[in-house]
Amino acid sequence: MDQRVSFITLAVADVRRSRQFYVDGLGWRPMFESDDVLMLPVGEHLMLSLWSVEGFTAEIGHAPAAGIAPLTLSHNMPTEAGVDEVLAMVASLGAEVSSATRREWGGYSGYFVDPDGFRWEVAMNPGPTGDYVLP
Structure with a gap:
């Protein structure tokens, strides 16, 4: 396995609210967006993916833990x-x-x-x- 990270995916409560913050507020340009996900290129080979909690849960099979993310x-x-x-x-x-x-x-x-x-x-x-x- 190559030593690299390609995506950082964060489960978010409201993709529209995240879009308002990152795209409308910070001026970042999305590479892809839908009702469930917002993908923002943050490096030459790195994507920040903001995914609805529901979509994230369906993908990984369980809900993210509550509390402050250790990140x-x-x-x-x-x-x-x-x-x-x-x-x-x-x-x-x-x-x-x-x-x-x-x-x-x-x-x-x-x-x-x-x-x-x-x-x-x-x-x-x-x-x-x-x-x-x-x-």
């Missing part, structure tokens, strides 16, 4: 100002936001919560050349 999605920005801009934008959409701070690992990050409770980190993660990179 954080991350979005890197090249500057601290960029981090603050994204957090301000999602706050204007009504998202719960925790302000960005400098982190012990040398970066700068804050968090927001999407309409279904999924947490997103928005980070400036400097590499040795000042570029934003993954550790």
Whole structure:
């Protein structure tokens, strides 16, 4: 098996509400959408699939567990100002936001919560050349 991830699928309560947040609010462009699913390309070979709880349950055979998903999605920005801009934008959409701070690992990050409770980190993660990179 190749070492890669192709899809991240999140079960959402209301696909239309997710569309309003990600497409109408954040300006992301869907690759595919229906009443049950919204697919958003988030990388060269990576898709974020927002699937209705009902469709997700029918596919996997059981309902997702209640509570906070033990998962954080991350979005890197090249500057601290960029981090603050994204957090301000999602706050204007009504998202719960925790302000960005400098982190012990040398970066700068804050968090927001999407309409279904999924947490997103928005980070400036400097590499040795000042570029934003993954550790």
